[in-house]
Amino acid sequence: MKYPDCKKMPEDELCCLSRIIVTLFCNQPKSKIHVPPLPTECMQQILQHIADQGVGSLYPFLLVNRYWCNNVIPFLWARPFEGTLTPENRYKSMLIYLSSLTAQEKTALNVSLKPYNITIPDLAPPLYNYPVFLEEFSYKNVETAVYSCICRWNTEDFVARNREEQILVLASTLCQLFMRNSKSLKTFIIDKFLNHSDLPDCSIFSSGQPGLRNISNLTIDCTKPMMENTIRLLELIPFLCKNIHCLDVKLLFFENNTEVIQAIIKIIRAQESLTEFKLDGVKSGESRDIIQALQCQSSSIATIKFENVDLTTDSLRLLALCQQLRNLSLIQYRGLTMEESVWNHIKFDLRKLRLKNSARSPLIPAALIRAAGEHLRYLSYDIITRETIEATTLYCPNLTELELSDYLPQHDSLLYLLFKGLHQIKRLTIASVHNNASRYMIISGRELPTTLEYLKLQCGPSIQIENLLEDCEAPLRVLILDDAVNLNFADLKVISKFVKIKRTLRYLGIGGRISWNGKEKNELEMLKKRGVKIIPWFEIDKW
Template sequence: MVHVSIMPCINKRKFKNFYQSVTMKYSDCGNKPDEELCCLSRIIVNLFSNQTKTFTKLRVPPLPTECMQQILQHIADQGVGSLYPCLLVNRFWCNNVIPFLWARPFEGQLPPENRYKFMLIYLASLTTQEKTTLNNYLMPYNISIPDLDRPLYNYPMFLEEFSYKNVETAVYSCICRWNTEEFVARNREDQILVLASTLCQLFMRNSTSLKTFIIDKFLNHSDLPDCFIFNSGQPGLRNISNLSIDCTKPMMENTIRLLELIPSLCKKIRCLEVKILFFENNTDIIQAIIKIIRAQESLTEFNLDGVRSGESSDIIQALQCQSLTITTIKFENVDFTADSLRSLAVCRQLRNLSLLYYRGLTMESSSTSSSGEGRGTGSIWSQIKFDLRKLRLKNSTKSPLISAALIRAAGEHLTCLSYDVITRETIEATTLYCPNITELELLDYLPHHNSLVYLLFRGLHQIKRLTISVYHNNSNRYMIISGRELPTTLEYLKLQCGLTSIQLEDLLKDCMAPLKVLILDFIKFEHSDLKVITKFVKARRTLRYLGISGRIAWNVRETNELEALKKRGVILIPWYEIEKW
């Protein structure tokens, strides 16, 4: 048994000395940011999870709250399940862990029994009057809320992200335990709405930490609670900074009313995300979105998925009101014209632009007359000028001229570029108009692109990060690219394809670039691939981080190979962190 005695709280100077001693001891973690904090986190967690040693008396000095929260945040990023043992250390640890566990309790694929448990905790947080009223509403459905003791913590207060779809899912798991499947199926929407309305009222009244609000649905024909619930509680939605609206399912009356109410409630939204079915645009929804955009004080990020050209033009016009603050825009499955793109260029603070599967763009000006075919062609594109740092293109029409025109419009300060149309036009536009590229992603790579990519690498002299993606059907056909052709400035290489061990060896043996990070997203990764990497590490001695997607467990031979790489200073990136690299 571990006996814990608490020392008086140490000051920050003492903790700093303790922290520095730990980071010096574990300095072999490399130079990646927060690695020292990661080591410290592991030390503390392992200290209390180690079951092989017996401590007669263990003194645990409470850390400053700010330091404690940073450590817990690092652990939470690896999965909140890692935090549960920390609840049992002492009251100070428990008080710091609880907000992390209840910030996003609906996240992940929770089993029904877990959804049921935390739903009971929320229902126990209701007032006596609310429980009585709720039981009266549920009486026709033969449901009665259990008599529960009030929790020790105000759990709704810690909620940071609200998704109505997740609330519906959790409520549904409860009513399935309380009634037969046949009865639930007949009255499903009504029962869910009663319970969800009560929970929404609870959250709007207590959730002082609420930052993200997601309007989505679990059932096709369900509706949100009355918008009065979202308007009456304090602070309610007034402090949210992230709003996501999913209109891919039928929009009911209460949902549309809430969208119309949001402009008067929410003025501090910084990130707005909207998803609409492309062929089912609703005028009321489009107008509500436009009003939401115009009502914000400092919108910085906007994502739009699925809007036709007429509606997208109106939305882009509204975005001009945020031209002084908006920095990131993503359009996906959006139909718009070059005129709309020119209007978007008014946003002078725009730095990150993503155009994915876009439609409607042509090289001809919209003002070109039918009698003067070709007259004015391309003139509007000369007026489109951005000052971007990052541009992502996925062209649904695979038009090289459109992609090249967008690259030319990006501006000379562009440093990150991603596109899937690899032609002479796009290569020339990249090398001539965007010479400062340091991060390049080539999508839909094909064998015949090799000669073009050689020209691209010769024209760009500052590339440090390179990602090459190959569709599954084209994998393993030919060598993707020769190692001797890779930029000599390259420090990061990510291969999303399926090379054989021989192809991988041919790539790495001639690679003269000082690679520090290598990430392999292979369809099938084998032990022979690890041996190729070990050979490269021995020869070049520059690799520090290795990431292998999709692999959680390793056999004995692979484990031995990884241990050999570790001895040579190579750190294996955990599979759950690869997406962050």
């Protein structure tokens, strides 16, 4: 029997297959279940798709048989502390990890915990080597889980007096366990649960095998006070990790630590092929040094995101020298000035450009749009002025996706000029943060680009559906009305009329409305019968 190659299956077909399997094993009595002999590769592809919707939905499959259990366990223990866990569940996960310790480690741990009146309970050996499945390590999650344990083992007053010391003892033992066993570890996150806690001694992360040597994603969160062991570990990472592809750094803008900045620069320079870099909270002097370090990754870096960062026009010119840079996000950026002689030499070859909380001067975002390059496909900005509109229409001929924020009624004439100049746009998002806007602020449907297939409006009660859809010539397949608290039965009738006439709409999302009256429910059912999928309100953010 030949099996399909799951890696080549379209996502909708994989989703359909996943639903069939879920239905098969949830709706039939256990005694009648016939387990299809799926190969491991297909099984893992299907389980991955289900896990992407929520790991919790995998638990029923543990009870099918041993083969299914063996395939599900790695997904459940890849990120065991992910999401919002109750203290009880964190405690249970901790007990399973503690049961994985050797006899010598348990003895040593009990000796270290004796001053705190804590004794590790006798635990049966686990059925699996759970630490080997770990893919993402967050020290903050480890601290939180350990804290759930010590709160069970001691009084609240005693825990409060010795909290940092107890957490460090247990966390150090767990880190040793993970560094020794976690062959699947790909993501390492340096963060903290407590303000004044510190990481275990950095020798724990360097002596264990494989330790940190195989990680490809590194996040460094320095928004809490940096302690000695944490800084020493940052200085050690360039010698341990050479294959980091994604580096995410968060700093306190007003408290940049020189040792930390230099360690980050060395981490950047030590990588063989850095492809994604995110930086949050750096002043102009430090950002210039970090951008200069990125030059050694100019042949590989493809995505850069700067948030709350002071930039200079000269540092932006250095960024433009990264020949593989395709995605650039500048959020709450400062420091750029209009120096014509410098801007004339800033030329990117981007595919995506996102500008948010821009400098109030419209000349800067307009200059960035002009410098993005003619191959730009996605553009997002929040300064809707004649300068940014003209830059978009003149310098972005291949744009297919556009997001506009901070929309106001007076922008309608500018948007008309914008849409008239865009000939390939397929996805459009318009957002407004102004609560006092009038209901009749959205432009007429006849002004929308005739190539448009996706439209998302985040304009609260300001959406006027009839004006939007009555004369819309665009072949919309997806329509999302976010925060549409005032949407009523008459509006749904307008949407139904559009569906009946155009016959293109396949997905409809309505945010802000959780409950519907009888007439509205009937109209939504009629839309479903016409082939329109109603996106649940809690999934709208994913579209």
